[in-house]
Amino acid sequence: MKKGSTGLLIFIIILFGISLWVVWPNNEIRGHTGFPLGLDLKGGSQLVYSANLSGKDPSQTDAQALEGVKQTIERRVNAYGVSEPTIQIMQNEQGSFILVQLPGVKNIDEALKLIGQVAELDFREQVVGQGGNTTWVIAKAIGSSGQEEELTGKYLKPNATPRMNPNTNKIEIAFEWITEGAVLFKQITTRNLNKPLGIFLDNELISAPKVEAVIEAQGVIEGDFSLEEAKTLAIQLNSGALNVPLTEIGRRDIGATLGADSLKKSLLAGIIGGALIILFMIIYYRVSGLVACLALLVYAALTMAVFRLIPVVLTLSGIAGFIVSVGMGVDGNVLVCERLKEELRHGSTLQRAVEQSFTQSWSAIWDSNVTVFIACAVLYWLGKTFGNFTVVGFATTLFIGVALSMFTQVVVTRAFLRTVVSSGLAKSPRAYGVLEA
C-alpha cells in the first residue's frame, strides 16, 4: 500500500461518518432537525410588496426605512405564529421591494391583512369596567384644534433611541413627541398620575410604566429588554411612526398537499434513479464501477451534510440541481473508469493504470465543470434579483454539488481504487470491465 494511503482512507471514513451524523434526521444542526424545506415542498406563500418611500422621513436613509418595515413585518408574522418566515429587502432601480415567505401557512388571507397594515403604536389607560375588570383603552385627550384625539405613534418623532438608565442600569427607549403629541401627553399624564400607562405596539403590550410626573415633550419606554431588543424596538417605533405604505405586487402560494406530494415523488424518483445508476455502473465497470458507486455514496452524504451545515433550504428545483450534480459526479467517475479500461487494454499494470487514469482525466474534469460554475453564478444572481427561490435553489445545490463532486473524484475515488488495487482482491483486467483481453 502506498505511503499515506491508509491515512487518507481513514480520513475519508471519518468524513463519511461525520457526514452521516450531520445528515441523520434526528440530530439537531443549526437549530434544525431534518432539512429546512422550501415553500414548494412545504406549501405556503411568498409575497412581494413594493414599498413607497416617497413619504419617509428625510433624516432616514432608504435602507433604514426599509429595515424598519422589515422588522415590523417580522414582528407581526412572528406574532401570527408562522415558523421560520423569510423577509428580504430588494432594492434596484425599479424601486424598493419587500419579499415575505410564509412557509406552512394555511389561512393566508388572515396573514395578509397583518402584513399589509402599517405599524401602530398607541398609549392606553386602564379603565375599570363593570364587575371590576380592568381593561386597556386607548388614551384620548383634547388636541390643539379642540378635537378629541387618540395618542398614537403618529405623534412620535422618528428618533426613538435606546439608552442606559444610569439609576436603574436598565436599557430603556427614549422618545420625543411632536408638538401636538406633547399637548396630548401632558393631559394624559396629568390625569393618570401614579397610575400605569400601557404602551402597545400592534395591539401588544410592551410595557406599562407608572406615571410618576406630568410629562410633555418626551418620555421613555422601560421594559426588560436587552440592548439588541431595545434597538430593534426603536427601529420599529421609528418605522411605525413613519408611513411606508406597502403594495402587494406579486404572490405565490403553493398548496400544502402539492408540496408534500412533490417531496414524496421526487424522493422516490431520486431513489429509483440512484438505484439505476448504481446497477448500471456495477454491471458495466465491475470493480471500478463498484468503487465509483461507493465514492458516490460518500459524495451524496458529504453534499447533504454541507447542505445542512450552511443550511441550504431544500426546494424542488434544489433537489433537481443536486441530481444534476450527481450526474456530473457520475461523469467524472465514468471518465476515470473509461480511462482505466483503456490503460489496461494498452497493457499497463494495474497500479500504473490507476495513476494514469486520474492524471489523464483531470484536465477534462476540471475544464468541463468550469462552465457549470459560470452558469450557476449567473443563475444565482438572476434568482436573487427577483426573489425567485426556485432558481436560487437550483443554482445553489448545483454549484455546491459540482464543487464537491470534483473533490470526491480526485480524493475519494482515487483512494478507494488504490486500496482495491493494492489489496490484490481484483487483479484481472476483466474485473474492471475490459472485455477483450
Add this chain to the structure above:
Amino acid sequence: MIDFVGRKHWFFLISAILIISGIISLAVFGLRWGVDFSSGTAITLHFEKEVELGQLRQELADLGYDSASIQPAGEGEFFIRLPQISSDEYTQLKQGLESGLDTKITDSSLYTVSPIIAAETVRNTVIAVAIASIGILLYISWAFRKMPKPIRWGICAVLALLHDLVIVIAIFSILGWAAGMEVDALFVTGVLAVVGVSVNNIVVVFDRIRENLKRGVSSDFEIVANCGIMESVGRSLNTGLATLFVIVALYLLGGVTIRTLILALLVGITTGIYSSLCIAGQLLVVWEKEEWSALLPWAKRTA
C-alpha cells in the same frame, strides 16, 4: 471502429432538419410566456368533487373572468391563467367558485406577477444570458488557448452549443402550441444548465482530440478527430444515460412545479450527447479540411 467523422453529412442533414423545423415553429408559434415574463396570475385549483371544464368556464365567466384560459391538470384539478388579480379578488374568486360549483376547493396554488416584476425579470434574464454567453465564450477560448487555432475550436464549440439551445427552445415552442407548455424562469434555469452540461460534453470530446493531436496519432486530422470522438463515446453515452435515468424518473414522478426545468434538461442533455459526438468534432474537421460542401447534404457525393 465506427466512422463518426465519415458520416458527418448525415449528421449535419439530421441537425439541419431539426433546426430548420425548430426555427419555423418558433417563427409561427413563438413561445408561450409564463407569468414570470408576461405578468398575470396563474392558479391551480383542486376541487373535492369532479368538475366539468365547461361548467368551470361558465362559472369563471359569470364571475367576470371571460378571458381565463383553463386547462385540466389531472383529477379534479385545473390550471387557470388570468390577467393579474389582487389577493382580495382571489379570495372572492375562490369563494365564488365554491358556491357556484357547489364543491370545496381542497388545495390551491397561485402565482401572480405584476408587470413591474415581469419587466424586471425579462431584463435580468437578458442580462444573465448575455453574461453567461460571454463568460462561456471567454472560457472556451481560454480552454483551447494551446490549440493551433484556438478560435476555431471555440467557434465550433459555440456552434454545437447553439445547436442544442435551438432544439431545446424549438421543442418548447412546439409543446407550447400543442400542449400549452409555458416558458417560465425555471425554463431559463434549465436552458442555462443545459449550456453548462453541453459545453462540458463538447470540452471532453475536444480534450480527447487535443490529446490525440499532441500524441501524434495520425497526420490526417480526420482520423485524429474520429479517434477522439470514438474514445469519448463510452463516456458520453454512459454519463448521459446515468443522468437521464434520474431526469426521466424525476419527469415521470416529480412535481408539476419544476416540469419545465426537468423537460429542458431532458431535451438538452439528449441533444448535448448527440451534438458532442456527431456535430462539434465534425465541424472542426470540415473547417480544417475546408470541405465546406460537406455542410450541404446534396453535395456529399463530390465531397
